[in-house]
Amino acid sequence: MGERKIFAGPRLKRTRQKLNITQAQMARDLGISPSYLNLVESNQRPLTAQVLLKLAETYDLDLRELSGDREERLASELKEVLSDPVFRTPIPSSGEILEVASSSPKVSTALLHLYKTYQREIGHNDPLNESLSERNRRLPDEKNRFPIEEVRDYFHARHNFIEELDQHAENLYDTLNQTDNLFTSLRNHLSEKHGIRISVLPIHAMPDTQRRYDHHNKRLFLSELLPLPSRIFQIGVLIAQQEQKDVMSRLTKEAGFNTEDAQQLCQIGLANYFAGALMMPYSAFIESARSLRYDISILSGRFGTSIEQVAHRLTTLQRKNNRGVPFFLLRLDNAGNISKRFSADGFHFAKFGGTCPKWRVHDAFATPGQIIVQPVQMPDGTSYLTLSRTVETVSGPHPETPRKLAISLGCEIGYADQVVYGDGLQLDTSSILTPIGVTCRMCERHNCTSRAFPPMTQPLKIDANLKKLSAFEFR
CATH class of the missing domain: 1.10.260.40 (lambda repressor-like DNA-binding domains)
Known part of the structure; x- marks a missing residue:
């Protein structure tokens, strides 16, 4: 290729x-x-x-x-927005949109922001269900931006890497009284430096809570339902809140968020970032990742973390002069709802919809715990190596059922020789690549038997005398 x-x-x-x-x-x-x-x-x-x-x-x-990764992602989002009927004009070609995104990125970003502001004001999340012009409402002010998207954009713009927090987490790890049990080391650290005690409480005492910190009595309460990696992670979050408060406040202030909700969500996100970096310190983790060729199962065992924690950490390895393979990560539930999107490269996530049904992340629910390897190709010709599997979640007492989640971790196909999951695949042949799209609404691939919706970028081709395998035909 x-x-x-x-x-x-x-x-x-x-x-x-x-x-x-x-x-x-x-x-x-x-x-x-x-x-x-x-x-x-x-x-x-x-x-x-x-x-x-x-x-x-x-x-x-x-x-x-x-x-061009950033501009291509911006162009992909612009194309998705411009397909809304509110614009009432022919959709520009992909080349024209990419030219605008490349030459005028600030104007393009402003247009996306304007569209998202209208979308949230009319009270629905799928811009492709109806035209924005069908509602007559006033334009909301800047403070009405959806805070979760603001925070996601903050981390995405930084390739999911926060240098200062990463370095502080690694420095702290190096000073710990090392034992085979990181839980014990962190518990002792909290006790000796901050006078904070940790208690693991039974389900009847914390029926619907994973973690609670009692500021006045300096007690951290953890649910017995949490597996050990999650307990360590929650301790790391508290350490970040105790020791990195000034750093996180400054980073949040510099981000210029529009609402207090976005500021608080970013503080939580930064604390979570620190916790992950503390469990998997950068230098040791990237050295192991390279030597193990990014085998997530072995990395999970070596660092005493969950598979999802390892996958998330792999998306953050972007330290200058010591970068790892730039991975992206997607997490969704069995209904297709996306709850996590992280990327160290330019992978084009859908802003306003689900994922492609041909992407085998959906198949992971049929084979819990097994890794599904799938090389895929986007409409722009960029190819990726992806691996998908289910991940464990905290389950409540009977008869509650645990939440079903799956992740897909991926990188551009050019890095496949560095990743163990690329072994044995004939990546030099195009037939091995599964053609996928960002979403059905934005995909212009013809004769797709998995298509759920017609593309908004092309007019329908309707023939009452002809029925093909694909649900929709278009010009």
Whole structure:
């Protein structure tokens, strides 16, 4: 399979302007001709891998800034929004949308924000069910943005990596009185440094609560229903709240959230991040991940964590000069509701809908605990290696049934040789790739037998005398 061509003219030009150098200077630094650089900046030539690497080496740049992942994700979201009938105009081509996202990312982001603001004001989450213009309501103010989406965007913009908290967690781990049981080490740390005691209470004392901290009596109460990795995680959350309060407050303030709810949710998210980093300190974890070729089962056993905790941690390994494979993570329930979306790369999650039915994350519920490996290809030609499986959840007493959840962890196919789950797959043949889309509403693949909805980007093709395998035909 050929490498994806990267046309990054506007991004390269903006980078050069930020560096305050001329085309001639940059061309000389990169060892290319000014005329070739001019063609690249005008998107008449793609960026080669050699030039990309030279750019990163010469100017200490993050390659993701030039690879187009962010702009492609932005273009995907724009296309999804522009398919709403409220716009009452033909949908621009994918090339036009990508050009706008690349050349005017701030304008594109503003348009997305405006659309989401209208969407929330009319009180529904699926923009494809009805036209926004069918409701006559006033435009809400900035403070009405949905706080959960604000916080998700905050972490996504940082590739799910918070350097300062990660480093502080690793430093704390190195100072602990190490034992084979991290629970004991953290319990002793809380007691010796903060005078906080930990008690594990029976179900009748905490019938519907996993963790409760009594500030006045300095007691942390944990439910007996929590497995050991979850107990350790909750202790880590409290340590973050005790010792990283100033850092988390500053980071939240710098984010510029619009509501107090978003600020509080971000504080919780940052505390959770610290807890995960404390359980799996960066240097030790990435060294193990590389040596084990990202085997999530062995990593779970080595660090005493759950499979989901390991998968989440793998999406955060983006420390400068020591990056891991850039993974994305999706978590959903058996009804298809998405509850987690994290990405260290440019994977295009649907903002306003579910997932593709051909993505085998849904099949994981039929084979609990087993890993399903599936190479997939998006409509833009980008290919990914994905692995899906169910994950354990905290269950209540009988007759309550535990929540059924599955995760899918993935990376671009180019990293497959670094990942154990790519072994034995003939990834050089396109037939092994399952074609999937972001959502049915945005996918223009013809003759898909799994299609649940027609694409909003194309007119329907209706023929009363013809019935094909696909539920919908379109032009």
